[in-house]
Amino acid sequence: MSSGVESRARVARRVAELSAARVPFVRATVVRAQLPTSAEPGDTAVVLGDGTIDGFVGGQCAETSVIVAAADVLASGEALLLRVLPGDDPDTFPDTPGARTVVNPCLSGGAVEIFLEPQLPAPLVAIVGASPIAEALASFAKALSYEVERATAVAVMPGTTAVLVATHGHDEEAWVRAALDAGVGFVGLIASPTRGAAVIESLGLTDAERTRVHAPVGLWIGARTADEIALSILAEIVQAIRLDGLQPSAPTAEPQAVAFGRAAAPAHELVTAIDPICGMTVVVADTTPTATVDGDQFWFCCTGCRDRHVAAAH
Numbered sequence: 001m002s003s004g005v006e007s008r009a010r011v012a013r014r015v016a017e018l019s020a021a022r023v024p025f026v027r028a029t030v031v032r033a034q035l036p037t038s039a040e041p042g043d044t045a046v047v048l049g050d051g052t053i054d055g056f057v058g059g060q061c062a063e064t065s066v067i068v069a070a071a072d073v074l075a076s077g078e079a080l081l082l083r084v085l086p087g088d089d090p091d092t093f094p095d096t097p098g099a100r101t102v103v104n105p106c107l108s109g110g111a112v113e114i115f116l117e118p119q120l121p122a123p124l125v126a127i128v129g130a131s132p133i134a135e136a137l138a139s140f141a142k143a144l145s146y147e148v149e150r151a152t153a154v155a156v157m158p159g160t161t162a163v164l165v166a167t168h169g170h171d172e173e174a175w176v177r178a179a180l181d182a183g184v185g186f187v188g189l190i191a192s193p194t195r196g197a198a199v200i201e202s203l204g205l206t207d208a209e210r211t212r213v214h215a216p217v218g219l220w221i222g223a224r225t226a227d228e229i230a231l232s233i234l235a236e237i238v239q240a241i242r243l244d245g246l247q248p249s250a251p252t253a254e255p256q257a258v259a260f261g262r263a264a265a266p267a268h269e270l271v272t273a274i275d276p277i278c279g280m281t282v283v284v285a286d287t288t289p290t291a292t293v294d295g296d297q298f299w300f301c302c303t304g305c306r307d308r309h310v311a312a313a314h
Contacts, residue, residue: 007044007055008042008043014046015027018119025048025119026046026070026074026119027044028044028045028114030044030058031114033112037110039056043057045057061280064283065281066114068283069116071270077118077120080098081113081114082116083100083111083112085101085104086111104301123237125137125146125149126149126151126157126163127141127149127151128152128166128167128175129190131167131190133166133226133229135226136229156179160249162187162240162246163184165179165188165190176199176200176213180213182249183249185248185249188237189214196215199215218235219232271284273298280301289306293310294313
C-alpha cells in the first residue's frame, strides 16, 4: 500500500474514532494541487480545535494555514474552501464568497486548494421520565436529527447539549443538580411555574447556574397537549443553539491523536503569532521555531525565517 493510500486509510479510522467519541473536528481535503507543492488531490487530514492535525495536506506553511482556518470553521460551523498561494501581495488574490485566500511567502512555489468541512456531532438531548410529554420530546427530537438519550440513573453523559426533566416530581432536584455539575448549558424542567420555582429555590443555585435552568421550559405558544408542549420545548432548544450559541458539555477525553509526523499541538486552545520576517500567521506549539530577541519571544514559520531574524538583530 502506498504511503498516500495508507495515510488516507489511517485518517478514515481517525474520523470514525472521533465521530464515535462525539469530538468536533474539521475534515480537510486537498481538491487541487499545482506543482511543485508536495500535496496531491485527495490528500486528507483531520484538525481538532486545539490545532492538532492528523494526516497530510501539504508542507508546514500549508499545514499552518489549514490549522488557523479550521479553528474558524469549527467556530462558525460552515465549510470553507482554503486557497493557499505563493506570492508577496495578498491583495492580488482577493477573497471570494465561500473561499479564503492565504498568501504564504514561504511556499517554494505551486498552489493548493483545500476544502475544510466541519464535522460537528448532532445535539445530544437527555430526556428523563416516561410521561406523554417525554415520549413526544423523544419523537420530535429524533425528527430534528438530534441524538436522544432516555436517561434513567441520575447521571449525565459527557457531550450532552440539553437535559429535559419530565419526571413529575420524582428526583427533579437530583437531576437538575447532576446536569449542572456535568456542565450542561440547558437544563429544562417540565413543571408548573410554582413547582419549578420551588425546585430552583431548594437547590440554592448561583446566578450563573440559574441562567442555565429553564423552569418551566418551553417558549410560550399557548401549548396544551403533550405534542404542543414538546414542540415549545424543542423550539426553545433550537433557539438556544442557533441564536444563543448553546454548546454541548465537555466531551469524553479525546482519543489520542495518531502521530503523522507532527509533534504535540497546543494543549487546550489554539494560539497563533505573526512571523516577523514573512508576516505569516503561525500556530504556537512545542515544535514551532522560536527565538527570544532583546527579551521578546518570536515564533516563525520555519527555521530560515528564525535565523534571518536572529542574524538581523546582531
